[in-house]
Amino acid sequence: MTETAAATSNGQAPEWTPESWRSKPIKQCPEYPDQTALAKSVSALKRLPPIVHPREIVQLKQHLRDVAQGKAFLLQGGDCAELFDYCEQNAIESKIKLLLQMSLVLLWGANKRVVRIGRMAGQYAKPRSSPMENLDGKQVPSFRGDILNGFRADERELDPDRLVRAYHHSSATLNYIRAAISSGIADLSKPLDWGLNHVRDPALKAKYGKAVDFLKDMRSFMHTIGAENEKFHTVDLFTSHEGLLLEYEQPLTRLLDDPTSSAPSPSPSQQPPKQAYFNTSAHFLWIGDRTRQLDHAHVEFFRGVANPLGIKVGPTTPAADLLALLRTLNPSREPGKITLITRYGADQVAALLPAHIRAVEDSEYARCVVWQCDPMHGNTQSVRCGFKTRRFSDIFSELQQTLRIHKDQGSYLGGVHLELTGDAVTECLGGSEDLGEDDLSTNYTSFCDPRLNEKQALELAFLIADHYRS
Ligand code: PEP
Ligand code: MN
Secondary structure (H helix, E strand, O other), X not given: OOOOOOOOOOOOOXXXXXXXXXXXXXXXXXXXXXXXHHHHHHHHHHHOOOOOOHHHHHHXXXXXXXXXXXXXXXXXXXXXXXXXXXXXXXXXXXXXXXXXXXXXXXXXXXXXXXXXXXXXXXXXXXXOOOOEEEEOOEEEEOOOOOOOOOOOHHHOOOOOHHHXXXXXXXXXXXXXXXXXXXXXXXXXXXXXXXXOOOOOOHXXXXXXXXXXXXXXXXXXXXXXXXXXXXXXXXXXXXXXXXXXXXXXXXXXXXXXEOOOOOOXXXXXXXXXXXXXXXXXXXXXXXXXXXXXXXXXXXXXXXOOOOOOEEEEEOOOOOHHHHHHHHHHHOOOOOOOOEEEEEOOOOOOHXXXXXXXXXXXXXXXXXXXXXXXXXXXXXXXXXXXXXXXXEEHHHHHHHHHHHHHHHHHHOOXXXXXXXXXXXOOOOOEEEOOOOEOHHHHHHOOOOOOOOOXXXXXXXXHHHHHXXXXXX
């Protein structure tokens, strides 16, 4: 571990500024050929208003504290790579509805409040393992997400204008999320289409049917007793993305009043509210598996922001790094500030997760982090026909093993992190429709990793619920 990552010899963390990341080594950093155009985009971003408000960020952090303490469950999901084209009514609505429906199932199963975070309204930057890739038989620069370049072969050059376009697509998406939710898209009194027709296995179908009947009864019971007040008509949906492109994250990170410190009616004699740096591009940001090096730029940048943060944790994470990361990113040990998003793969989780749990739970960070399972990123494979895919059975197996390991270790698995879409895509194999390799080409539309379709995602929620109820 380096001195910068933890603390200097006098025990103080070195000074942080919104720029201090620039003096550190950095992975996945784009080299813009046109620095003047980049500077123009960055100054445009600096002027634009925050996309999310500190009050919302702080509210999410409070919810995540409940998750860390075992009182709530966190559902986070969305596309691997969100495209600007997904900023469209149906795509947004179907994702909100799916997340809501899954959270009802989880609420029923785990009997706990569910906190929802979309990988939406800003998930535009992708880390890539290779700078070049094959497109229609030609080698072209890799697609790095709509915020950096375009998918079409003639759009692969990095274009700084896309930073500003990302801001506008992110704010338009969030605007519609807010509008749809406040107008009742999440109204629990409206009948939901549980779409169970696809389930082929009669036993599974009967089980799901029972759960759905229960949820419908619960709704009408609440209606009968008049419990359907405002609270039941709206749900919170927070936003998140990987904090990968620091040229975007920095200008949207602002020194603002910290709502946790401001008095309800400040008078001139009172202390002014404390301020903190809030990343206003999303409520929740995570540091990816490829950029979580202790002494590198991403960790440096995010140690200065007040938002709740995620860290991807995988087979290449040494247990000692985990603690060093927590001490760097959450020195004051705020419960719920850090979500550890574990993603090992179904065949490695049993060997690796217990040591990571012990490293954290036997330290001063016991019951301080949210443990979240990402059963997607350790289970990606390529099949004969060339498609990148994931098997539903591997995804479920990693999740099931993770649930069991946390139970054995006396820790709490507080959430799941999924790549999913509300559309009927054919990108992951298996599930109750039993998609096979030959089905993948039917509707494979992901520009990055394969996502669970609506039915597979809902099925996973039922399987998690089942774990809690049995
Ligand atoms: C992702 O979440 O899309 C991703 C790239 O994950 P990871 O950093 O865990 O590989
Ligand atoms: Mn992905």
